[in-house]
Amino acid sequence: MSAPNCLRCLVRPSAALRLSAPPPASALKPATPPLTAAASRRAPFSTTPAAAAAPKSSSQGQQAAAKGHVRKGKRLTLKGKKKQKSLDHGKSPLPGERKAYRKRITLSNDNAIKVPWLTDLAAPDLADPANVGKVLALPPTTQDQLRASEAFKPTQTWGMFRQPAVLVRKETVDLTQRMQEAAAARKVLRMVVTGNKVTGKSLMLLQAMTHAFLNEWVVIHLPEAQELTTAVTEYAPLADTSPVQYSQPVYALKLLHAIRKANADVLAKTFTVSEHSELPQSLPAGSPLLAIANQAKEVDSAWVIFQALWNELMAPAPNRPPILLSLDGLAHVMRVSDYRSPAFEPIHAFDLALVRLFTDALGGAVKFPAGGAVLGATSRNNSPRSPSMELALAQREAEQQQQQQPGVEVPQKDPFFRGYDERVDAVLRSVQVLRLGGVDRREARALLEYWAASGMLRTVVDEKAVAEKWTLAGGGVLGEMERASLLTMRV
């Protein structure tokens, strides 16, 4: 099809067409017939000049002729102009599709350039101080495990690179080394990761989980604490508990699926020590733990199965794997939840059985048979204020600093404030605190080089560029560095 106008200019193609090919009949016919011909055709027997004939007019012209010359005046409109929106009424998304679109996680971008020097993470890599300031890729199996346990978040920038990769920071090596030491001594590392917003707290949890997956730990991750306490999932009182505890069977089922998918290899190599007759299909002693997790199909039995699995993992037997129990958004569980008891009294988050399992472990009441770690990360997005948690973390941090410099003052409770929570104080009495800040310039440079090599940062990475981005990012705050160099409009 040839367009009547050329697409790039205003020249009509007719002249060119005439030169090249014999024109079709319609093209030969001129747009307006010459006057002489028209006159001769119209009135062969009339002597009236053709010009005096009534002009052939359109319907508008006829109307105007009928009414005389009427000019349409302005009309007073009292209401505002109505917008005529013609939405295309296609099929609207099904329930849940919109949320799925919002929460969709993309881990690769085929447009990004492959980085030649990028190597996959191996088991000891994250605990090796020589790797500080290097960007290392997550191997595919670990990606699947992390995805199953919902460690990736939609706000992170995984979707811009060819392959998900992480920067090894000093704090990463510090954390993973402490995890290793704890597992070697069969103790539990109890730690809270905190810091200002977008400093990489969730990513630190992801790195800890990566280390655990690579070293064949069992990882149980609660990705969003607010799903547990904001009354968005079903709950039911548990029998034989005093004070009453509440289970959350739907969430437990989801969690069991995640545990099974992420830890299938390790669970298949670990065997039960006792018989389980309370399960939907009773299991004899000596069957793999994966068989317990595989039974999770119904909401009704989910909590029983989860308890059986947890008890087996806690059973003192020789070949137990270390356990990493982690939770993101700690402030949500350190408060009174939005659930109500049958007497319509608010339920404390610690009375939810799943939360209590985590807080008991964080408070040090549970011993893991092969050691492990309990990690909680605070969040700066949509997190409720928890004065007790804030105070406790500040106190623990000051106590840690006191060991280096004795002059540091430990903050004390405000005696005129009533909002403190005794139960929260008890849990956070002896945890360690890992505070995250900005990365140093060497690490920042490694990151910028990786971004530039992927084709996502279109500048030369020299000392000047690094200094500029590092300073713009408030001293190397990772999220701000992403904002300054990946998400700008200059790109």
Place this chain on the structure above:
Amino acid sequence: MPPRLNLWSACRALSIRTRPAVAASRPPSAALAAPVALARRPLTNNATTPLPPNSSNLPPPPPPSSSGSPSAASPKPDESSALEVPTSPENEAALSQLRMIEYGLSPLDPAVEGHKFGLPELPLPSQKNSKYRYDGVVEQLTRLIMKDGKLAKAQRDMAMILNYLRTSPPPRLDPSKPLLPGAPPAHHLPLDPVLYLSLAVDSVAPLVKLRPFKGLAGGGKSLEVPIPLRARQRRRIAFNWILDVVERKKSRGSGRTQFAHRVAEEIVAVVEGRSSVWDRRLEQHKRGTANRANLLNNQVKGQI
């Protein structure tokens, strides 16, 4: 502006030693005090070296290293230091710079001396001004997205549009809807989203607009006259057409990326030739060509 620190930065690299001829002409005590006094002297005089004004305040001169009479010892340290002074490359460079200054040349590069990161290149590039830091096209389109004066939101939307373009697969071009001549191949576009966006907008931008002249067509009708557009006007019209299409589209998901993704999808559609904006452009060009005879109207001629 001549650099202030240049001479001193050259002098810093020099090793200072006394001149043998001057030292020999002086009395021995002054020659001994010379190394200390020289360091305090503000200006160098080739002919004579005046004595320090108050030699009583000075610390005692250092004892000569070699035993013997002071008169015999005075030229010796000069010779030995002349032999011993390590001629580092920095020292040589500084000396040659000093020599050039003596000849009246300026050997020091002001872009390097005294600045940690050098001086900015001149004339200052436009993006160094914080008000013009973004690409011109992107800046203009961002303002067109803006509603209720919320520029930051518009900028976030624009960043999300560019990110969508970066992560979407390369467009499949339609040869019947050619892009601007000289456009890069399709697989280059996602890695340069600013180019992608401006290419899409510039390719559908109309060349003319039709300006109505009231009452000139007779019967109170207005006479439409094609008027050529400047680049900035063309982009504005084209992007407003795109935004019109976007407004009528339905979103498929939820969340803050929805508007940005709809705009980006439409831009991809423009580049692939699927968009209805192409028809709108063609229509405008048709009317412009049809009405071009109106340019010859006598009353119009005077007004354009």
